[in-house]
Amino acid sequence: MSQRRIETIVASDRVIDDGDMRLFRALPMDGQESLGPFVFLDHYRHHSRRGIGDKPHPHAGIEVISYLLDGSVEHRDSVGFRDRLGPGDAQWIRAGRGMLHAEQPDGGRHGLQLWTSLPPAMKFADPDYASFRAADIPELDLPGATVRVIAGTVNGTTGPMRNATHTVFAHVRLQPGAGIALDIDAKQLGFYVLEGEMQGPEDEALGPGTLATFGPGTGITLQAAEGQAASIALVGGDPVEGELVFAGPFVMDTPQHARQAQQDFIDGKMGRLDGVPF
Template identity: 60%
Template sequence: MDRTITSMLPAQRVIDDGDMLLWRALPLPQHNHLGPFVFIDHYRHQSQRGIGDKPHPHAGIEVLSYLLEGHVEHRDSMGITDRLGPGDAQCIRAGRGVIHAEQPQGGRHGLQLWTTLPPAQKLAKPTYTSWRAAAIPSFTRDGAEVTVLAGQVNDTSGPMQLASPTVLARIQINPGHSTTLQIDANAELGLYVMNGRVDAGGTVLDPGKLALLSHGDKLHIGATGSRRADLILLGGTPVPGPILFSGPFVMDTPERLAQARRDFTEGKMGTLDGVPF
């Protein structure tokens, strides 16, 4: 069965100041999740200015970064340092809490995504994993290039092993081309368009739009206009329980949110450059 678009949600233009352009596609007032995803930021900036370049905490989530252009240095309260370049990705399973900072080495283009952890893993020990571009598989078909970070598209599986069944793939389609992809029939999936115009099942999507998809095991998608289309397919199995936000913390109960705030201020998430003290 072919998937179709059930609704389209315009992302919020959070920053647009001549240096940085940041679109936020989740959470939105009318929708707060897509499968396990509860946060989608798509950014471009020209300078070394960052969004998360100052030490800050997270808890109750997995923080996924996918760097499309540029370089960034990662540091965290677990004592881990890393450097990401074009096409690299990382996952911080924040669990009960971690502090991190990411310092851009220049202009960047990329995505930061959060997946909410299942209730049983909200207080898990934090972990860190990264993948170089060469280790992230891709395939070409019908004028389209598909890079699979998590889950399976056609016969290609991504290397990210996340806490919940998750699909995350980048799709680039040459102008005037279209392709059909085999995907998980039951996953809750959507499309976020970064560049170009996309025809998905007869509905055209512009950049900055998040489209929610019906269920089905096939996705027919094409690029209209004169520019190469660049978009993200993402979603998976929704996490059970409430989704409660308090800044960088996402928990399933008010008590756990309050505990995360206390743990941060009491230094139980560790320290980085003196933060939180």
């Protein structure tokens, strides 16, 4: 098992911090457009029922992955799927050629929303949906740590989420000062600090909102800072296929496909939700 080393450390953007909601955005960033198939990473915490994405809005060209650490939320979309997520639940949406959805929180909520870019051949695939309850997500109990594997394989344990391309997504919780070694097969890999502090390559403290990326290899060592517990999201997998064209909630591989997605939304081809888009 060849050991990966941390190569880059980036502080995410604080997009919202108004007393009720705090939102960090770690992807895309200047110099860090993607990590594996992931092209978007939002980490949010809010206290009221106001939420990100609570009004009907479209997506296309991506898989939308949600992971709820605390609180609950109701999901509905223009394809006809309705669901309710609670703490520890995960959600997968293949937006493909386009769909509308909305997420209404019941109250305060803490979680992640991530996007993975669909391969060029799947940009206009039919939309699909799946959710995974906390009890169905496998958890590794290691000395000083737990690892919940949502997608991909960590130490031989495979998560239930199936993505269009090889994807790794796991939630790791470390006790104060604890360190663990993990074996993960991913061409690109990194971690985002949710809470607490991790120890960096120069023994520096990596606090909430930090995105660290590893170099090549299969094995990683994760170390919580001395006297500090830590909660992190491991993200990675195969690199994005094709070009990346960001057009708001649409991520396509060519400008022509981005314009087609925008026109499909205007023409109502992504369905209706509370009268949107008309």
